[in-house]
Amino acid sequence: MELRLDGLLQRYLKRDAKIVRDAREEIKRIKATYRPEVLLEKIEKECIKAISERKPLKGYIRSVVEGTLKELDTKEEEIYLNEAYQTTVSNILKTLELVNWNITDEQFEKLLSPMLKVKDNKLDIIADRLIKMERLEIADLCKKNAVNKFIKDNDIRVISLEEFERDTVTASKEAGDGYDEYVAFSNGVYMQIVDRGGKDEDKSEFENAVDTFANNNVICTRYVEKDMMTGEVTCFNVPLEEWMDAPDYYKFPLTFRYVQNASTVYGIVLSGSLEYDLLWVNQGYGTAIPSGWLIALPYLRNNAHVRLIVPSKMGHTTAQQYVNPYFYDIWKFEKAKS
Numbered sequence: 001m002e003l004r005l006d007g008l009l010q011r012y013l014k015r016d017a018k019i020v021r022d023a024r025e026e027i028k029r030i031k032a033t034y035r036p037e038v039l040l041e042k043i044e045k046e047c048i049k050a051i052s053e054r055k056p057l058k059g060y061i062r063s064v065v066e067g068t069l070k071e072l073d074t075k076e077e078e079i080y081l082n083e084a085y086q087t088t089v090s091n092i093l094k095t096l097e098l099v100n101w102n103i104t105d106e107q108f109e110k111l112l113s114p115m116l117k118v119k120d121n122k123l124d125i126i127a128d129r130l131i132k133m134e135r136l137e138i139a140d141l142c143k144k145n146a147v148n149k150f151i152k153d154n155d156i157r158v159i160s161l162e163e164f165e166r167d168t169v170t171a172s173k174e175a176g177d178g179y180d181e182y183v184a185f186s187n188g189v190y191m192q193i194v195d196r197g198g199k200d201e202d203k204s205e206f207e208n209a210v211d212t213f214a215n216n217n218v219i220c221t222r223y224v225e226k227d228m229m230t231g232e233v234t235c236f237n238v239p240l241e242e243w244m245d246a247p248d249y250y251k252f253p254l255t256f257r258y259v260q261n262a263s264t265v266y267g268i269v270l271s272g273s274l275e276y277d278l279l280w281v282n283q284g285y286g287t288a289i290p291s292g293w294l295i296a297l298p299y300l301r302n303n304a305h306v307r308l309i310v311p312s313k314m315g316h317t318t319a320q321q322y323v324n325p326y327f328y329d330i331w332k333f334e335k336a337k338s
Contacts, residue, residue, distance in 0.1 A: 016057045023050035088114050089122065096126075101133060108138045119145050119152075124229060131323050139323045140312055144188070146228045147309055147325050151190070157181045158190065168299050169193070188311035189292045191299075197333065198301030211302045215260040218270065218336035220253035221293075226327040228309070235279045238331055254280050255336060256289045258297065265294050286317040290326075297333065304333045 023046055030042045092111055096103075103111070115123055127142035151158065157171070157179055164170065164183035170192045171177035182190040198211040213219065225235040233240070237250045254277040256267040267289030271281070292310030300306060308328045312319045315326055 012057055012061045016054055016061070019050055019053050019057070023047065085114065085118070089120065101129070101135075105135070105138045108135075109141060112142070116141070116145070119148050121145070127323065136323050143229070143312065143323055143325055147188075147190075147311065150228055150309065150327065151182075155179065156190075156192075158184050161185060168196075182307075182309065185295060187292075187295075187314055189295050189314055190309035191296050192307040193296075193299060193304070194307060195303075195305040196299070196301055197304030213258055213297045213300065213302075213333070213335070215258065217258045218255060219258050219267075219297075220255050220332070220334045220336050221330060222253050222332045222334075223328050223330040226329075228325040228327050234326070235283055235285070237277050237279065248278050252277055253332075253334075258294070266291070267294055283318060288316065290315045290319070293328070293330070296330075300333055302333075302335050306330050306333070 026046050027043055030046065031039065034042055092115065095111065109116075112123070112126070115126075123142040123145040127139045127145075130136075130139035130142065150156075159170070159181060161183055170183055171179055171181035172192060172194050173180055174194055180192060182192045184190050222238050223236065224233060224238060224240070226232065227234045236243075237253055239247075239250050243249055252275050255270045255275075257270055259266050259268065269277075269280070269287040269289060271277070290310055292308055292314035295314075296304075296306050296308060308330065309325065310319070310328060311325050312323045315324070318324070319326055
């Protein structure tokens with residue numbers, strides 16, 4: 001399918017460029033016309049005007065681009081249903097059996113490329129076979145299919161780290177944006193900041209901008225974990241409707257010490273003899289906090305709410321052992337009260 005800029009999108013882009021161009025010309029005129037004491041006010045007013053004019057255009061441009069992407073998805077589904085594609089998949093599986101699955105990771109990736117391109121559900125079955133063979137790196141590649149499917153099924157918009165770091169904000173439906181936005185990190189973690197935190201519990205309008213997480217902080221966490229392969233809730237310590245009759249499951253938060261120095265960053269689970277996250281311990285997740293969680297902390301403040309997609313290599317011990325990605329809705333990262 002040939003990608004092109006349709007007429008509507010071209011008009012929107014030209015209009016956007018004209019707004020920027022006109023604003024620059026007007027600012028030049030202002031600088032040449034007004035006295036220094038009123039200059040800043042005039043320029044600021046012109047900038048606000050340009051921003052307000054560009055805002056709806058950006059929405060229109062995004063909707064046209066998303067329409068094009070959906071059209072591409074439809075084409076991919078047509079390929080998936082195509083008889084020739086199904087024959088290709090059959091040949092791939094036969095080839096693997098003929099060589100007793102004894103090929104290099106590079107050969108595996110090349111062989112599976114048609115299935116990876118269309119996010120074929122059969123990749124999950126192949127991944128399970130690879131895990132039993134301890135071919136974990138290529139199994140992880142196959143299991144990324146579950147992550148891509150989750151993003152697509154939940155209509156998540158993904159932005160780059162460069163775009164995110166311009167303002168470190170991600171859109172969310174809770175904030176009234178009408179859609180959910182996640183930033184993609186190079187290590188495979190995706191993050192959505194629902195609430196950055198730093199707010200006084202008694203004064204919701206107050207935000208403490210310096211209430212960040214630092215080395216040696218003890219942090220209490222309330223979260224829900226979902227297996228991205230099955231969609232099932234596998235661990236939690238918050239009151240969920242279907243588990244209200246099991247208060248021991250959400251009696252205590254998961255508490256850990258945050259260690260941050262020049263060379264390493266890690267979290268160590270802390271647990272007293274009676275006060276500990278029951279399900280986390282019962283699941284055998286170990287004493288190391290998923291490194292995928294820790295990536296979020298530099299962008300957050302006390303009492304933050306964040307959502308994370310964590311690939312197996314950035315997860316807890318069970319995630320790494322079974323090459324399983326997990327989704328986390330972390331309701332709260334909170335500094336322990338001394």
